[in-house]
Amino acid sequence: MQATTSGRRRWLAFAVLLVGAFLPPLDFFIVNVALPSIKGDLQTSDAQLQLVISGYAAAYAVFLITGGRLGDLFGRRNIFLAGIAGFGLASVVCGLATSPFILVVGRVLQGLSAAAMAPQGLASIHALFPIHERSRALGVYAATIGLAAVVAQVLGGALISANLFELEWRIIFLINLPVVVAVLAGGLPLLPNARGDDPAPVDKVGVLLCAITLGLLIVPLVEGREHGWPWWAAAMLIASPVAGFSFWQCETALARRGGVPLVSMDLLRMPGLMSGLTGVLFFYVVSAFFLFFSVYLQSGLGLSPGAAGLVFLPCGVGFFIGPLTTPLAIRAFGKWVPVIGMMLEVAGCLYLAALVAATPAHMPPKFAVMVAVGLIGFGQGWALPTLVRALIDRAPATGSGMIAGITNSALQISAALGVAVMGGVFFAVAGDTPSPVSMARALVATMLCVALSLLVAAALSVVASRSSTRAALKPATA
Known part of the structure; x- marks a missing residue:
């Protein structure tokens, strides 16, 4: 089905699909402010807390490409609705969890369901919109993902602090249910059940x-x-x-x-792709910052979930504004925009580490913290979309879809590994009986590791750019 619906109807259908783009990043980030409350209620260990994050990210990463393939095979509406229904059921499992094991299982099921629904919105743009409307639709899609990062930290803190129906942290999962019901009701009559032109079987x-x-x-x-x-x-x-x-x-x-x-090895041999994808694996480790800074704010400094969520607001705003200014940045700095964005993130990480080191048992000056986390968010807003676009542009037209899927999977794998590796650093430095001072040292060590990862990612981005440039020049010099 190629853009045969009326303008109003296709935008309504796209709005339904955007929920599938909004919920996965929202539920990845919203849990961060809830972790101290979860730990106190379910008596979870540090390792189990990490699995609440990394289990979701890993399941999402592994099955993201498969979710896109299933949409091509069985129809994007069918797979999207199955994914959103599964996400709702998994949210119930998480919200009613009585043990850390059940919560981790629920989070893995959420990741699997997210992998089914998330790719269908992007893939359906070609089915819903004529060529002249696709750029606008893509812009709305990208802004929706950015908005999820803005909303997650603040909404999570506000919901837990409000303690609606005395559900405490459980409300961040159960709040998904009315959204899922509304999407199912709207999706059945509105969504076209488009399939891929020549769908390949799942590997x-x-x-x-x-x-x-x-x-x-x-x-x-x-x-x-x-x-x-x-x-x-x-x-x-x-x-x-x-x-x-x-x-x-x-x-x-x-x-x-x-x-x-699932992954074309021949495609990965294209000049610059492997170094670029390796850079992505180092780049999105920054996701661990949201987790461990939240743990420090609540467990180390005693902030409420609502107050901790507000500390992240400048980061979310920066991440939302960053992509909006990217076209201007590209005109000014060209291919260096991803590297500049990552350097801004490094500056934010180092500044925050210095602030925490200077006042280990107390909240650093609020304006200085706003600047530090704002730099991280704005740098992320510049680096993330341009880094992904640079990778897709290096692939041939026939392989751009697969590279887009592999890149998104690499981002989620990076998030999972970042939580696992940085968690080891944070909890090892914090010790078995952490104090505000030891947790401050742990956060400083973690921020330095994140900054180092971003520096490696920036270097690999430069290597990838040079490799693809040399390859492009070869035919002209032969």
Whole structure:
């Protein structure tokens, strides 16, 4: 179905699909301000708290490309509605959880459901809109994701502080239910059930091996420290690259047989793509900042969830404004915009680390904190969309969809690994009986690690840009 609906109807349909773009990042970030409350209520360990975040991100990352494939095969409306229904049920599991294990299971189910619904909105733009309206639709789509980051921290803190129906932290999950019901009611009559022009079957073995590889890597990184690095943690870490190599062999063999792998290894050999994707893995580690700064504000300084959420507001506003100024930035700085954005983030991380180090047991000056977190948000707003666009532009037209899916998956994998690795740093420095001072030291160490990761990402972005430029010049000099 190619843009056959009326203008008003297709924008209403797109509004329904945008919920699928809004909920996944919202539920990723909104949990951060709730973690201290969850820890007190369910008696969760530090490792279990990390799994609440990284389990969601990992499940979302592994199945994101598969979700897009399922939409091509079975119809985007069908998969979107199945995903949103699953997200609602998973939210109930999280909201009614009576143990850390049930909460982690619910979060993984949320990630799986998000992976089904999220790709359908972007994929449906071509089915809903004529060519002259697609740029506007893409702009609205990008702004919606940015708005989710703005809303999440503040909304989460406000909901928990309000303690609606005495649900405390559980309300951040159960609030999804009326949204899901409204989307299901509106989606059935409004959404076209478009499919891909030539849908490829799902690479089931590839999906399984990818999930095993990530599980073998993330679980020991999260659980190993708390259990004293037992033998099984070491065994899983050793097995992870073996599983990764098996995944690579499986994908290569499938491509040679004429199939469509989950990840095209030939496509990844394009100049600049591997270094660019590796840069993405280092870049989105900054997501861990939201988690551990929130833990420090509430558990270290004693701020309420609502007050902690407001501290993040300048970051969210910066992330929302950043993409709006990106066209001007590109005209002024060209291909250097992602690197400049990451350097702004580094500056924000280092400034915040210095502020916390100077007043370890007290809240630093509010305006200075606003500047630091605002720099992080604005830099993220410049770096994220331009970094993704640069990667997609390096791929051939026939592979742009797959690279977009791989890039989004890499961002979520980076978030999961960031929580796992930075969590190890934070909780190791904070100690078994953390005090405000030890938690301040832990946050400083974590912010320095995040800044270092961003510097590596910026360097890899430069390498990727130069590699693709050299490749583009080869035919002209031959």
